[in-house]
Amino acid sequence: MTASGISSDAVETFMSVERSYFIERNPKSRELAERARQSLYGGVPMHWMADWSTPYPLFVQSASGARFTDVDSHEYVDFCLGDTGSMFGHSPAPVASALARQSTRGLTTMLPGEDAIVCGEILSKRFGLPYWQVTATATDANRYVLRWARAITQKPVLLVFDGCYHGTVDDVMVRDHGGETVHRPGLVGQVYDLSQYSRAIPFNDEEALEQALKQGDVCALLCEPAMTNIGMVLPDDGFMQRCRELTRQYGALFIVDETHTISTDIGGCTRLWSLQPDFFVMGKPVAGGVPCGVFGCSEEMSQAMQAAKARINQAAQSPEGDSHAHGHSGMGTTLSANALAMHCMRANLEEVMTDAAYEHMLPLAKQLAAGFRQVIAKHDLPWSVTELGARCEFQFCAKPPRTGAEAEAAFHDELQMALHLYLINRGILITPFHNMTLCCPATTPADVDRLIQTLDEALTALLAIPGARS
Template identity: 45%
Template sequence: MAGVDRDRLARLLDAETARFVTAHPQAGKAFERARGSQLSGVPMNWMTRWPGSYPVVVAAAAGSRLTDVDGHGYVDFCLGDTGAMAGHCPAPTVAAVTAQAASAITTMLPSADAPAVSELLRDRFGLPLWQFTLTATDANRFVLRLAREITGRPKVLVFDHCYHGTVDETAVTLDDQGGVVARPGSLGPQVDPARTTRVVQFNDLAALEHELAHGDVACVLAEPALTNIGIVLPDEGFHASLRALCDEHGTLLVIDETHTICAGPGGYTAAHGLRPDFLTIGKPIAGGIPIGAYGMTADVAAKVLEHDIPRLTDVNGIGGTLAANPVSFAAARATLAEVLTPAAFDRMISLAERFEAGTAGAFADIGLGWQTVRLGCRVEYMSPVRDTGTAAGTAAGWRAARTGAEASAAFDEQLDAYLHLALLNRGVLMTPFHMMALMSPATTEADVDAHTTALRDALDALAG
């Protein structure tokens, strides 16, 4: 990053690391104990990527705040990477789960809440028919199977640096020659991903049309905006062209709203009038209780049923014994009806605008050129892309990324690590891997301003 003194940055990162270790002795002890029975000392390996020498260990979470085993409190903008978007332990969800768990936890039969949840999702997202899983990963996985089945086509198309959970077909990228390869870190791909997947850059409609023209793509699986490489927003008219190209080439369109529900009660789909054939979602809709869901149009549903073999539905690759359980449905009904309401979204988006303004102001003052990008109640800040100013009358400067490749190439790992850890040491928890903040119904203006203050303090130290 231009303008950053690397030697100073390294010293500051070392100092923040030492500060973390001194302030978190109980977390350190817990980590050492866990190393005796957990791979890398954590229950899920990606937890090793949290800032600090080891992860914070949570003692309690409520609303927009966490408390750790060392007694420190944090304003939580990570919110379980969207899983706790409703806030931690929202009262209506807790009450519904408590009552349901006392009567039935899992039965492999419908519960009274099941149709209510389907209706809430239908009314929000506009797709009439729904099925349920335990994760958005499974929702995506099952939809890909259905799309291949009903189209008779073998391949899926995704956008470079997309995020759709741990779906094999989506852990892909483009190499320097434009070939489809497994993403770095993808463990043990079942097959060469070029056999299953086509990949294009987000916002590149010419490449999209070229790849769809092969005639072998069952569906495009897309986030409405990329969200796991910083927020990369769609160009004006991108989604209308995406829909038209899918129609032209007989390809189904799947929209994954798991992160982009931040755009509003019906996600980006409702906010911008998208028309997917399938829609998938998970994480936040049950207040943190595991759930996933996928909706479909009536036409798609009819085609699915044409291929269904009722006596073989327990071995068709779609389902799960604990999916569609009554606790998940009770949690989702309460969360959607009473917590993640339209009024709550209005307030959350207003808070995100305040967060965006505070962050952008801090970067402008320090002259780093970082870009602040907002999508509804989600805000990211990230390394910028150098704009060469080639358009007539355009001056050279910085801009936000338009593709996942641009965002990835501009990522500054050392600076990102410093900011994450500096904020953590000042009582502000951001999503790891990228600088993401999410507002919940419990988030306050004071929470937002605490982030701005902590960020300015970290940047002032960097500037010297």
């Protein structure tokens, strides 16, 4: 018996049956998987696409709203939604129309249009930060904000929470190991020691936070208001406010990454909880699924950025008095704020990411969380459910975790993948790697009921295997 309450032998037996069923019902995906291995590394365009629970990748034919269809013509209810990239549904009509309009008016020019101004105005009103910049991804946004934080404070160390996710920024690829910052396991090609300039501490640990900031070398705390990638971990009451207070006290900046937690409220946790960050970052969902990211800053940071830039330009002047710093800040790509992304972002902010959308999504997520709890209780399992806005997750631990380490300790990869595969085989997709779900404006109460019922059926079948509880 494992901490999850189900034996590993039973999980393997269950998984074997589901693998065979998947292979039987997905012959066209299998053909494409074999063909893909001839030209794509690992048989997929990005290596992690092979990390799902399926014996080979499930190839998608089309997606719309809260559903997608695979190449074998099976339809799925999608509670993953591109891990937030399609948080408001696949191909929302206003964004699809914006794509069509802009396709004949230019895709990228390295020059701004009115769309950029409208997006800036909406973002300012929604999140309470006056100035905005647009990037290609949230990873880029985090990378650029980190450059600004170091330039402004002239301090080298980035502080993050153990188990955080902020895209693929090098500086965040660290973990806390017994009070020591170490590289994340499996990190590929890392040749310099990230712990020189990055520090990882446990989430919800106010003492560790203050001790880290007291050292005086921290440029910024970069955090999600609630952790969402190592399993959902909510902040203790008042913890985020203490993050704001302590960063101010010790001269560090407070950067809030709401790429995932924007599912909580139209103004994110930032507005809902009055976090008052120095910088705000958001990616994936901001342009309705079109690659785009943004970061906003306060008035004080805007002035500090100008001062830092002037100082750096002055230092970069040659003996002849010519500055070589302009245009070489290490920030921005030629596709940042391209015309296509800006037009789609405007459509998404004006017509898709609305109060009405959240009024639909949030109650459904509550319904789903309640259903998960009922199923867990019915089967007498030592599991818990964590919910945040339009998200919820069932976790293989009796109490919701308070730190990344606790969330990770509750992982049971084989059980999670077996349950995911059972759901996939019956036309339901949830987020891979852990058990997180997301409701979008196109999700229906019937979709939620279907997921709850199918999970119930999965557990009934699994626990009926001899020795499952022994």
